[in-house]
Amino acid sequence: MDQSSLKGFDCDHHYYEAEDAFIRYMDPAMMQRAMQWVNVNGKKRLMVGGKVNRFIPNPTFDPIARPGCLDDYFRGKVSVTDMRDAFGELESLSDRPEYRNRDAKLDLLTKQNLDGCLLFPTLGVGMESALENDLPALQAAFSAFNRWLAEDWGFSYKDRLFAAPYITLSDVQHAISELEFAIDNNVRVINFRASAVTTADGQKSPADPIFDDFWKRVNDAGITAAFHAGDAAYDFLFAHWGLSTEFEAFRYDPLKRLLNYSNIADTVAALISGGLFNRFPNIRVCTIENGSDWVGGLLRRFSKAYKQAGYAFVEDPVKTFQNHIWVAPYYEDDLMELRELIGVDHILFGSDYPHAEGLASPMDFLDDLSGFSSHEIQQIMYENGRSLVTLNT
Template identity: 50%
Template structure:
């Protein structure tokens, strides 16, 4: 059992973006090409690149469901429809948008610190991929809002991750340098192939070598966080809409097999990025963990068949360099057996509906899965805490 008074470090917290998160610092020449607000049929809608964006049903976040109300739904134990699970909506709490109010909420939740990620922002890269200069401008503006409103290491408790897109490799290097100058401890990126000026590009392509070299030199953590990736295009091959809409998933959307996070990690391995840059640490957050054992089985076969292509067993590389925050409904015992308790992190997703209302309750899942007291402390605190400290 966790010791009495134990305080955790959460690898997955979220803010709800201010209305001007993408517009407060936007460069004037990009104002109409990026994010705008408009009244459509009597409702406030977000326009991205001049098109109504449906990634979030209410991107103003004016009324929200309570944290964790969908936990039973995702565990497969809920009764009733998805809509019924949301319950009565409430006005946005100050803790969702104000960092000092959030610190007070973290005290109540038993959190000494947490990594913070976008809610709306993780769905915006694909919406602007057709206009790479605008895409880069939008996230330059976003990151300056984020640093201003939340800070990248506020009170050494709130660690907000600036968002980096690789769509323009030179811009990615410049934006990373700016983030490092402002004390960023980690960056967040979207998994999957990247749209660049020459078309779809692997994150392991040599064109990104200056970026990965800087990441390696800086000793920061690269987080791949769930969101809308290029793999949404695969859905249209099966007759589904390629526009990702939260909470409007069809059964087919959840059954399509490719995992963009697994393929992204595989690309960084097979293109030699991790071999060339031994200080790069990767974290997969809000991607679940069912993909991890599958990837390890594939890597085992590849290493056996093409040992000459690998400087070392790629499974050992990942056990050294990859941290994972599983979903609470995942098989935690299997994940521990594959990557070890040293590489698993609490990720409550607070205050999102699909997360855990009380982050410390995750310890019950760990205990039920046979994790020792020492392993529980690692998962609930020390593993994630280590990732917000730059390597010396």
């Protein structure tokens, strides 16, 4: 299909956070417990919860990797002995104003043939797990972050840039307060960690009825709930196998890649088996940068569970998934299989631009849609994503 004839809506686009993203609006009393910058051996480092945080190797983002420089690596086409070699030459952040300026980003979207995009954090998706042992600091951090995000990017800037505020459910009243702030600022999509929720009363499923007041407000507002990949605090499973539990981007351990666990599958299982969509049928969920390899296995488990104990579900959980869950696959996933599993109307185009592991040119996602009709390509590349920023009221 000729790229020039099609506009895209990218459901996995990113900014690189300003250095004061968590600090500009931080309660000064919480600064030392949450985020602060320090100098360590002449290098600027981010302290989170009183420890140097390594989720992002260089959270100043200067210099920064070129978009898509790891494409061949993630497609399994090349092998490297040192991940630093795979990145190649880095760029100066000053040469990329679109990474931190929304008007420059809009200009780039136009050049990329993108009508709009969902915008997600780069650093932010690793911070909930880093602070979950200090819930007041966690809540203060994301209250500050969301106000920075509203100021620098906006939640629906010119109906093209849809930045998703980050909501932690660790305290339901705090979550409702953040949600109301987002709604007051014309939010269309909110973002969550794909994992169990750490609360003062222990671990909870995000579908636990204690969160119903929050989800009712989401349901009534008609906004979309996104679960973007990040540090899901699932690394505790690695300790069972004698591996490090610290999350470090781009550090490769073969066993960590091969162990059979999926925080996104478990999160979606919790939402559906917990009856969230039966209580709040207006809620739409999209999973972003989690790929789609997990979908088939989860649907098979749902099907078996429903046959064995149908009384435990209000309806067939496979149908619930197909009605309420949208999936942004990795471009290297089996997209034809995903179409058979959930239908083309719930497949999202996501490029992960401008990350190193994403596509250098977002609309190159089209190259992986051979076998789809022109109408199906239009759905995946534009219509499905655009529909999620239309309020579902």
